[in-house]
Every structure is written in structure tokens, then in C-alpha cells.
Amino acid sequence: MEHVITDLTYHGKGDKLSQKHGTESEGTMQQFISNSETETEQLGRRLAAALPQTAVICLYGELGAGKTAFVRGLAEGMGLDCTVSSPTFTIVNEYLGNRDLIHFDMYRLGSADELFDIGWEDYLKRKAVLVVEWSENVQDAFDGSEICIHFKKLSDTVRLITLEGITLC
Numbered sequence: 001m002e003h004v005i006t007d008l009t010y011h012g013k014g015d016k017l018s019q020k021h022g023t024e025s026e027g028t029m030q031q032f033i034s035n036s037e038t039e040t041e042q043l044g045r046r047l048a049a050a051l052p053q054t055a056v057i058c059l060y061g062e063l064g065a066g067k068t069a070f071v072r073g074l075a076e077g078m079g080l081d082c083t084v085s086s087p088t089f090t091i092v093n094e095y096l097g098n099r100d101l102i103h104f105d106m107y108r109l110g111s112a113d114e115l116f117d118i119g120w121e122d123y124l125k126r127k128a129v130l131v132v133e134w135s136e137n138v139q140d141a142f143d144g145s146e147i148c149i150h151f152k153k154l155s156d157t158v159r160l161i162t163l164e165g166i167t168l169c
């Protein structure tokens with residue numbers, strides 16, 4: 001099982017880490033170390049348990065960082081019986097059930113405009129969880145209210161996973 005290495009308070013999105021508390025723009029950043037694909041899936045399941053009915057989850061990180069593994073766990077945790085794979089060519093996969101999960105892969109997109117062209121604003125109106133791989137390619141589509149998760153490869157099998165915008169207990 002992954003373990004929390006730290007809980008850090010940050011000011012706004014992308015600002016420097018700080019130990020101060022109490023202003024509106026602050027949030028908590030949690031960092032986890034995953035030692036296997038299975039542990040990354042487990043973290044996805046944990047997030048599913050903490051999510052509201054609707055949410056936008058932005059995933060960041062290089063090829064093979066573990067984004068899709070995480071989404072697989074997320075789908076399982078949401079009670080969805082589906083096969084999850086990166087929708088690199090189709091751009092979007094919908095996994096429908098008691099709770100709906102809509103899985104985007106922005107790897108081939110060049111800008112947020114292309115995401116709006118495929119109906120991003122209509123997806124936002126759905127009562128669903130939207131999860132976006134390669135969010136860095138469409139950053140302008142986001143308004144700052146999203147849950148952000150960064151994946152960093154530390155070795156062949158170890159990943160540093162940083163969550164912002166939600167706290168897992």
C-alpha cells in the first residue's frame with residue numbers, strides 16, 4: 001500500500017508551498033509513493049470513495065507515469081465494471097453505471113480550443129466524474145476548481161503522486 005509522505009499547505013494553484021493556514025486560496029496537497037501499478041490503482045479506488053457526484057480530475061505526467069492505472073482503480077471504486085484504456089485515438093471513453101465516469105486523453109490535442117470543439121462544456125453539465133489525461137495540453141480549459149493529480153516516475157516501478165483539491169483520509 002502506498003504511504004503518505006507529507007501533507008503540505010499551499011497558496012493557490014501552482015504557488016510555492018507554505019506552512020501558513022487560513023486564507024481562502026489555500027488547500028492541502030497530499031503526496032503518496034506508489035511502488036506498483038496495483039498500489040496506483042488502489043489510490044484511484046480511494047479517491048473514488050472521497051469524490052462528490054460531479055467532479056473534474058486533471059491528470060498530469062509523462063508517458064507511462066500511471067495515469068491510466070489510476071483511472072482503472074477510480075472506475076472500480078465507482079462501481080463500474082468496464083475495461084479502462086487510454087482513449088488516445090478516440091479522445092474520450094464513457095463508462096456508464098450508477099455513477100458515470102468520462103475519461104479523456106488529450107495527448108493528441110494541441111490546445112483547449114480543440115477540447116471545446118468536442119463539446120467540453122456539454123460534458124461539464126453532465127452529472128458525472130470527468131477525468132482528463134494529458135491535462136497539460138488543454139490547461140486553458142480549466143478554471144481552477146478541478147482536482148489536480150501529478151504523476152512523477154521515480155524509477156521503473158516507483159511513482160510520486162501528488163493530489164491537490166481534495167484530501168484523502
Ligand SMILES: Nc1ncnc2c1ncn2[C@@H]1O[C@H](COP(=O)(O)OP(=O)(O)OP(=O)(O)O)[C@@H](O)[C@H]1O
Binds near residue numbers: 040063064065086157
Ligand atoms: N507504481 C506504478 N504505478 C503505475 N504504473 C506503474 C508503476 N510501476 C510500474 N508501472 C507501469 O507503468 C505503466 C503505466 O502505464 P499507464 O498506461 O497507466 O501510464 P499513462 O500515464 O496512462 O501513460 P500514457 O500517457 O501513455 O497514457 C504500466 O506499464 C505499469 O505496469
Ligand SMILES: [Mg+2]
Binds near residue numbers: 067
Ligand atoms: Mg494513459
